[in-house]
Amino acid sequence: xxxxxxxxCALLLVATPTFGxxxxxxAGVVADVSGGAAVYGVSQKNAYLLAMDDMKAGIIxxxxxxxxxxxxxxxxxxxxxxxxxxxxxxxxxxxVLGPTLSAEAFKAQPIAVRANIPxxxxxxxxxxxxxxxxxVFRDALSEEQVVPATVAKTYAAWKYKTAAIIxxxxxxxxxxxxxxxxxxxxxxxxxIVDVETYHxxxxxxxxxxxxxxxxxxxxxVLGALFDEATKIISQAGTLGLHVHMVGGNxxxxxxxxxxxxxxxxxxxxxxxxxxxxxxxxxxxxxxRYKKAFGxxxxxxxxxxxxxxxxVAQLVRSGASTPSAMCDGLRNMKISQTVLGPIAFDGNRxxxxxxxxxxxxxxxxxxx
Amino acid sequence: MLLTQQLxxxxxxxxxxxxxxxxxxxxxxxxxxxxxxxxxxxxxxAFVCLSVVLAGYPLAVGMLVAILVAGLAGIVLDRVAxxxxxxxNAGTLVPLISSIxxxxxxxxxxxxxxxxxxHQFPSLVRQASPIVLGPxxxxxxxxxxxxxxxxxxxxxxxxxxxxxxxxxxRAVADDRMAAALLGIDxxxxxxxxxFIASALGGAAGVLAGLQYNSVVFDMGGRIELKGLAVIxxxxxxxxxxxxxxxxxxxxTETLAVAFISSSWRDAIAFGVMFVILIARPAGILGRRALRxx
Numbered sequence: 001x002x003x004x005x006x007x008x009c010a011l012l013l014v015a016t017p018t019f020g021x022x023x024x025x026x027a028g029v030v031a032d033v034s035g036g037a038a039v040y041g042v043s044q045k046n047a048y049l050l051a052m053d054d055m056k057a058g059i060i061x062x063x064x065x066x067x068x069x070x071x072x073x074x075x076x077x078x079x080x081x082x083x084x085x086x087x088x089x090x091x092x093x094x095x096v097l098g099p100t101l102s103a104e105a106f107k108a109q110p111i112a113v114r115a116n117i118p119x120x121x122x123x124x125x126x127x128x129x130x131x132x133x134x135x136v137f138r139d140a141l142s143e144e145q146v147v148p149a150t151v152a153k154t155y156a157a158w159k160y161k162t163a164a165i166i167x168x169x170x171x172x173x174x175x176x177x178x179x180x181x182x183x184x185x186x187x188x189x190x191x192i193v194d195v196e197t198y199h200x201x202x203x204x205x206x207x208x209x210x211x212x213x214x215x216x217x218x219x220x221v222l223g224a225l226f227d228e229a230t231k232i233i234s235q236a237g238t239l240g241l242h243v244h245m246v247g248g249n250x251x252x253x254x255x256x257x258x259x260x261x262x263x264x265x266x267x268x269x270x271x272x273x274x275x276x277x278x279x280x281x282x283x284x285x286x287x288r289y290k291k292a293f294g295x296x297x298x299x300x301x302x303x304x305x306x307x308x309x310x311v312a313q314l315v316r317s318g319a320s321t322p323s324a325m326c327d328g329l330r331n332m333k334i335s336q337t338v339l340g341p342i343a344f345d346g347n348r349x350x351x352x353x354x355x356x357x358x359x360x361x362x363x364x365x366x367x
Numbered sequence: 368m369l370l371t372q373q374l375x376x377x378x379x380x381x382x383x384x385x386x387x388x389x390x391x392x393x394x395x396x397x398x399x400x401x402x403x404x405x406x407x408x409x410x411x412x413a414f415v416c417l418s419v420v421l422a423g424y425p426l427a428v429g430m431l432v433a434i435l436v437a438g439l440a441g442i443v444l445d446r447v448a449x450x451x452x453x454x455x456n457a458g459t460l461v462p463l464i465s466s467i468x469x470x471x472x473x474x475x476x477x478x479x480x481x482x483x484x485x486h487q488f489p490s491l492v493r494q495a496s497p498i499v500l501g502p503x504x505x506x507x508x509x510x511x512x513x514x515x516x517x518x519x520x521x522x523x524x525x526x527x528x529x530x531x532x533x534x535x536x537r538a539v540a541d542d543r544m545a546a547a548l549l550g551i552d553x554x555x556x557x558x559x560x561x562f563i564a565s566a567l568g569g570a571a572g573v574l575a576g577l578q579y580n581s582v583v584f585d586m587g588g589r590i591e592l593k594g595l596a597v598i599x600x601x602x603x604x605x606x607x608x609x610x611x612x613x614x615x616x617x618x619t620e621t622l623a624v625a626f627i628s629s630s631w632r633d634a635i636a637f638g639v640m641f642v643i644l645i646a647r648p649a650g651i652l653g654r655r656a657l658r659x660x
Contacts, residue, residue, distance in 0.1 A: 038483075038484045198629065201585075204380055204579065206379075206380070207620070210369065210373055258490075
């Protein structure tokens with residue numbers, strides 16, 4: 001009799017896909033919902049809100065467990081990001097997602113590492129993010145993964161011989177853009193005719209752009225986040241600096257044309273996601289996002305939604321503690337997400353292919 | 368082409384600093400205190416103008432309302448942060464802290480209402496083509512801010528030298544007790560000084576917001592240190608000195624980018640200021656220029 005009961009229980013456990021069902025699991029999210037990077041952070045917050053709705057509706061399967069994303073706003077402030085990470089390492093969160101910017105990640109993620117809470121970065125693209133700890137993962141393609149593909153494709157299309165670079169010299173992300181872009185271009189024999197710098201929150205770029213214009217580059221590389229990138233593009237147009245523009249993830253917002261004007265049209269950016277990709281669930285995700293928030297999602301929304309899909313997959317497979325989440329991420333074979341099928345390599349970086357896009361009025365198109 | 372355009376860039380940038388610094392210098396010249404709430408009023412005016420424009424009114428209406436609100440905010444600033452301390456002879460340091468407190472409150476209110484994000488004027492308002500004049504390219508707003516700083520400096524100099532109000536302000540600046548004995552209403556004169564200074568700061572805020580198409584709660588912080596440096600360089604309390612200092616700083620910054628390195632922009636600009644101040648510790652036009660204007 002006992003054997004029959006034990007066998008029945010074992011069969012039930014094996015048969016059910018909802019091992020650990022019924023649990024209430026919380027994930028902390030740190031995003032720049034306000035501040036200079038709010039244009040990215042609001043997209044991220046929206047994606048998590050949509051993911052929670054989709055879990056309730058059964059579109060994302062959590063195997064019967066309740067998965068909640070607690071979104072904290074770090075207001076584009078690394079110190080505030082650190083404060084939120086501190087909170088999420090002590091309030092029962094099994095994983096922390098974010099923060100939005102790499103500079104914030106370098107300040108905040110070590111807190112989760114010390115507390116043995118896994119981190120899934122969704123938009124940090126600077127080198128070294130995952131090297132901060134054995135359980136720091138990211139589903140964002142790093143600039144080191146995206147920029148070489150961007151340079152390869154733009155070089156093939158434009159055959160440029162000279163380039164100028166302007167970048168923020170007080171920000172990890174923008175400095176990475178400078179390093180990777182200049183290295184990749186030099187490999188192809190492109191002559192970097194001018195390098196200019198600025199500081200975060202600068203508004204006047206006319207002196208730098210005048211110098212760049214005098215250097216007559218074929219291409220202008222923007223190592224810049226949204227606020228500075230829009231002003232640089234706008235002021236370049238005023239000064240009559242009309243050259244090909246190419247940038248990193250900082251240009252990756254559908255609001256670029258609204259803020260920078262028509263000068264942003266045609267600028268090229270490497271990305272981890274494209275709105276029209278045909279991966280499973282992507283079109284439905286785009287439609288639901290637009291219905292819920294009245295605007296189309298961007299890459300930041302897609303990466304966050306994909307992170308929610310990954311965490312839901314781990315919860316469905318039974319992970320309900322920080323260590324189980326970390327093991328789950330480390331051993332995850334493949335996850336079908338709106339970014340496409342993704343997995344993590346030995347360095348805990350996502351394995352997926354970048355897409356190269358150009359800015360068009362109202363959004364992006366394949367370049 | 369490079370030098371001409373860079374000099375123009377420097378002049379336009381310097382005009383922003385100068386316009387901001389005129390009001391700073393006026394209050395210092397009269398009261399011997401640094402009004403660190405000037406940057407908050409600069410920001411407040413930009414938001415007022417933006418709000419009026421977004422409500423559907425023409426830009427000119429927005430600018431007038433913003434400048435008026437800034438002037439009135441200056442009177443409120445004086446009544447709240449300076450007048451009570453003046454009555455108690457609180458010295459110069461306490462009003463300085465008081466003005467910082469006022470600035471923090473105004474910024475917190477702006478942050479509460481508008482958030483911390485960068486706001487832009489509607490594209491229709493900014494739909495002006497670049498102006499190309501020979502080797503120099505600029506915008507309408509560049510010229511507006513340059514023109515405003517020159518016209519306002521001349522107008523202010525006229526008011527100070529040739530009007531009853533100007534004579535009263537100078538008398539108060541020179542010796543408050545003697546001015547009172549002559550029948551000048553000290554508090555009214557100081558309030559009017561704050562109105563003028565803050566209206567000028569407000570005009571600077573509106574034009575800077577338009578020039579860079581960026582209105583954000585901490586925009587005053589970007590210019591505050593530069594403005595302070597400009598009035599020290601020009602000679603504390605000197606209106607003309609503030610304008611000269613503004614142009615020197617703007618042009619130095621721009622030429623530093625053009626001929627040395629953009630990474631050294633601020634360091635070189637402030638280095639040049641150190642050298643000037645070593646040669647003329649009281650600033651280019653000395654300390655008491657307002658009182659002898």
